[in-house]
Amino acid sequence: MSRADRLVAWVAADIVALTLRDGVLSVALVKRKPRAARGRWALPGGFLLPGESAEQAAYRELAEEGGLGERDVRLEQLGTYSDPRRDVEHEKRVISIAYLALAANLPEPVAGTDAADASWVPVDQAVGKALAFDHTRILEDGIERARSKLEYSTLATSFLDETFTISELRSVYEAVWGVRLDAANFHRKVTSTDGFVEATGEERRGRGRPAKLFRAGSATSLNPPITR
Amino acid sequence: MSRADRLVAWVAADIVALTLRDGVLSVALVKRKPRAARGRWALPGGFLLPGESAEQAAYRELAEEGGLGERDVRLEQLGTYSDPRRDVEHEKRVISIAYLALAANLPEPVAGTDAADASWVPVDQAVGKALAFDHTRILEDGIERARSKLEYSTLATSFLDETFTISELRSVYEAVWGVRLDAANFHRKVTSTDGFVEATGEERRGRGRPAKLFRAGSATSLNPPITR
DNA sequence: TGTAATTATTGTCAATTCGACTTAAAGTCG
DNA sequence: CGACTTTAAGTCGAATTGACAATAATTACA
Numbered sequence: 001m002s003r004a005d006r007l008v009a010w011v012a013a014d015i016v017a018l019t020l021r022d023g024v025l026s027v028a029l030v031k032r033k034p035r036a037a038r039g040r041w042a043l044p045g046g047f048l049l050p051g052e053s054a055e056q057a058a059y060r061e062l063a064e065e066g067g068l069g070e071r072d073v074r075l076e077q078l079g080t081y082s083d084p085r086r087d088v089e090h091e092k093r094v095i096s097i098a099y100l101a102l103a104a105n106l107p108e109p110v111a112g113t114d115a116a117d118a119s120w121v122p123v124d125q126a127v128g129k130a131l132a133f134d135h136t137r138i139l140e141d142g143i144e145r146a147r148s149k150l151e152y153s154t155l156a157t158s159f160l161d162e163t164f165t166i167s168e169l170r171s172v173y174e175a176v177w178g179v180r181l182d183a184a185n186f187h188r189k190v191t192s193t194d195g196f197v198e199a200t201g202e203e204r205r206g207r208g209r210p211a212k213l214f215r216a217g218s219a220t221s222l223n224p225p226i227t228r
Numbered sequence: 229m230s231r232a233d234r235l236v237a238w239v240a241a242d243i244v245a246l247t248l249r250d251g252v253l254s255v256a257l258v259k260r261k262p263r264a265a266r267g268r269w270a271l272p273g274g275f276l277l278p279g280e281s282a283e284q285a286a287y288r289e290l291a292e293e294g295g296l297g298e299r300d301v302r303l304e305q306l307g308t309y310s311d312p313r314r315d316v317e318h319e320k321r322v323i324s325i326a327y328l329a330l331a332a333n334l335p336e337p338v339a340g341t342d343a344a345d346a347s348w349v350p351v352d353q354a355v356g357k358a359l360a361f362d363h364t365r366i367l368e369d370g371i372e373r374a375r376s377k378l379e380y381s382t383l384a385t386s387f388l389d390e391t392f393t394i395s396e397l398r399s400v401y402e403a404v405w406g407v408r409l410d411a412a413n414f415h416r417k418v419t420s421t422d423g424f425v426e427a428t429g430e431e432r433r434g435r436g437r438p439a440k441l442f443r444a445g446s447a448t449s450l451n452p453p454i455t456r
Numbered sequence: 457t458g459t460a461a462t463t464a465t466t467g468t469c470a471a472t473t474c475g476a477c478t479t480a481a482a483g484t485c486g
Numbered sequence: 487c488g489a490c491t492t493t494a495a496g497t498c499g500a501a502t503t504g505a506c507a508a509t510a511a512t513t514a515c516a
Contacts, residue, residue: 005278006238006275006276006277007239007280008320009236009237009276010234010236010237011235047234049233049234050233050235050312051312052235052312053310053311054308054323055310077307077308079305080282080308082239082276082282082283082325083281084278092236093278095325097308097310097323148449151380152380152453165464182504184465184467184505185503185505187464188465188503191465205512205513206463206512207461207462207512208461208512209462209463209465209512209513210464210511211463211464211465212464212465223453223455224452224503225380225451227451227503393493410476410477411493412493412494412495412496413474415493416474416494416495417473419494433483434491435483435484435485435490435491435492436490436491436492436493437481437482437491437492437493438482438483439494440493440494452473455474
């Protein structure tokens, strides 16, 4: 292959940022200001700068558009989208490296230089929205990834604050999967799985019996898995 | 961000092609002929052409370097490597979209235009080999992906021909995981998992009692999983 | 103040699954 | 034929699951 035949591309990092808002799985969307796909809803993201890795770019975008630091969010690479027809509005080929970002209690995203507006949208609404480029596809892939990783990884704790109750953890599963789980069996399973959660010794009081507080344990994978 | 600040990059598709050779998990490696990292062992791969997606490029490379068609191999995106220091030998930034390719009975790879030599190498040897660029890291990620997907997916059948015996399927697990599994329990579990394998009605005779032949079923995910 | 309502946690128990092991079946090899 | 190999099915105690009941520890409010 001669050097002249090689594709030369711009590289973007786009983010499927998920959080729970009032028990509803929601995604951050921005209304685009740049010429390409101007005015359409899209995933937050942007082009890599020279000298920057995709992960660094994703963290930079999270900081710019969401005010989020590395400690607030769990970032995981989702996949790369490179179809030549995925974006025909830019003057160069654009390939996009997509990230899944999970966090608790995210603040309202802020409209940055590239966004006229930004907000959290329940994922069911978001997938019906005709997003820019192939972002609907990326979003669907992100949701699916989150759903399936909940089963055999400790990802669910990323949706919660540093300390949480078992019920809160259960409601993460219920919101992401859209099912109801038996509280008693869930409690037994989670607390008997080594390294999933560890008790802090404190409790939180609300309505009803006070709940013991836990923090995420050291395990990253679950087996046996939590079943849907 | 002004347009001038955007990274402009070459995009490569690199392939972790795994197969079983005499019961040993092996990976395809090529000895590089291009100027960059010339003479070093590396994963097969190459740059995207204009108008080509990464997946198309991966299939093209598999055809060129391994003589493999789309039907012979299962291809799955592994991840994208974009660290600015991952490749300082080319005159432009290079980001690499890595694919995992699994296949049965692969022929000896052929040295193409970009490779002086090519061969199957047991993965244990390959990870100790000081491959070009960050290919050791990519290879490790690929092996780890294959190992963990064996648990929850029907991926193992991709290492086998269209029809196979339960023992052959078991030996895939044993080779990839490096463990021994109880033949009787494995047999019971596989045949009782809906959609994993379906009997063809035929059998294959070797030494000992003839084994019934199966083909891959329609399921793609396994639950309960096969445990290591 | 007392009782209902609420939420968290523990218990119970039958059904299922798992893992280690044994047995039987069905062939080949010499 | 008899020894050996490999596949497949059976056995059984232990562990896990899922449905559900019971208990505990609070708040809400009449």
